[in-house]
Amino acid sequence: xxxxxxxxxxxxxxxxxxxxxxxxxxxTAFDYFPWYQQFPGKGPALLIAIRPDVSEKKExxxxxxxxxxxxxxxxxxxxxxPGDSATYFCAASRFGNEKLTFGTGTRLxxxx
Amino acid sequence: DAGVIQSPRHEVTExxxxxxxxxxxxxxxxxxxxxxxxxxxxxxxxIYFNNNVPIDDSGMPEDRFSAKMPNASFxxxxxxxxxxxxxxVYFCASRGLAGGFYEQYFGPGTRLTVT
Numbered sequence: 001x002x003x004x005x006x007x008x009x010x011x012x013x014x015x016x017x018x019x020x021x022x023x024x025x026x027x028t029a030f031d032y033f034p035w036y037q038q039f040p041g042k043g044p045a046l047l048i049a050i051r052p053d054v055s056e057k058k059e060x061x062x063x064x065x066x067x068x069x070x071x072x073x074x075x076x077x078x079x080x081x082p083g084d085s086a087t088y089f090c091a092a093s094r095f096g097n098e099k100l101t102f103g104t105g106t107r108l109x110x111x112x
Numbered sequence: 113d114a115g116v117i118q119s120p121r122h123e124v125t126e127x128x129x130x131x132x133x134x135x136x137x138x139x140x141x142x143x144x145x146x147x148x149x150x151x152x153x154x155x156x157x158x159i160y161f162n163n164n165v166p167i168d169d170s171g172m173p174e175d176r177f178s179a180k181m182p183n184a185s186f187x188x189x190x191x192x193x194x195x196x197x198x199x200x201v202y203f204c205a206s207r208g209l210a211g212g213f214y215e216q217y218f219g220p221g222t223r224l225t226v227t
Contacts (some may be wrong), residue, residue, distance in 0.1 A: 032213065043203050044155070045114075051213075089155065091171035093214075099145070099168060100216060102155050 003012070004092050006103025013110055019077040021106045022091035026064065030092040035075050036065065038087045047088075048075070080110045114138075114218035117138075118204050124225045130192040133222045136185055137206030145205040145216065146179055146189050194226045196201065 005024045013019045017030045021032075034049035038053055050057045050064040050073065063076040087107050091100040117136040125131055138145050145160040157168040161181045170177070176195070181187040191198055201223050207216040 033218070036218075043205075043221050046215055049213060049215070052160060081129055099157055104154050 004101050004103045006088060006090050006106060007049070008098050008106060010107040011079045011109070013108065015046050015080060015082060015110055015112050017080050017110075019080045019084065019107065019108055019110070020074055021088050021090070021108070022072065022074045023071075023092075024072045025101075027092070027094065028071070029094045030031075030101075031095060032093045033064065033084050034091050035062075035091040036091065036102075038089065040103075044089055077108075080108075082110045082112065084108060085110050116204055116206050118202075118215055118219040118222050120222060121220065122223045122225075124227065125223055127195055128193045129226075131194045131224060131226075132199075133189040133202050133224070135187045135189070135204030135219060137187070137204070138217060139185070140210060141208035141217075142184070143205035143207040143214075143216075144147065144181060144187050145207070145221075146187070146207065147203040147218075148200045149203060149221075150200045158189070169209055175179075194224075196226045199224055199226050 007022050032053055035047045036044035037047045038044040048059050048062050048064055049083045050066050052068050055066050061078045087105045090103040091104050093100045119134045121165045143162050146158040147155055158171045161169055164181045188221045197203045201221045203218050203221045205216050205218040207214050
């Protein structure tokens, strides 16, 4: 019940396109859903996060869409750029102050 | 803000040796996490502390691993004796309240190679 399932495992998108990464969770007590971006040789960096009281949060080219009834949330990267090529992790936690449960990661490659 | 600081950044040691990884969390953060990342197993939580107290160590692989947090600004992860299968990148992360959210920030990691 603690799992967060992330898909796809890898994704190739053309420059300027939209990258979409999906996550699904089982624990209805989860109430905090962050996304992390990791470049090779670096630690994961907090990218954007959402609470279930809103269905969407946008920061620049990055948008989280949240569907509470389906227990799913997704990351959309608009106008994808080669600099967005990285591994993306979704995560979830209960009450926001307990340990994060991470998805397995998506390796995103943006091609020219 | 210096972020989470980890040392050393790289460690190469021989099997059987003791390894100590160090972490300085972001000032004001009251939770600290140790993770291990490998290609095979992904990102694994080893242990986490709230207010310097270990809360969940269920991810610690075995008795060879131990972690301490003697004060709010310092934590160590020790492996004794080390084995080749311990080779991984070890991340420390700290968490604090920011704008109503508890936000968790990772350090740059320590790449451990055990030969």
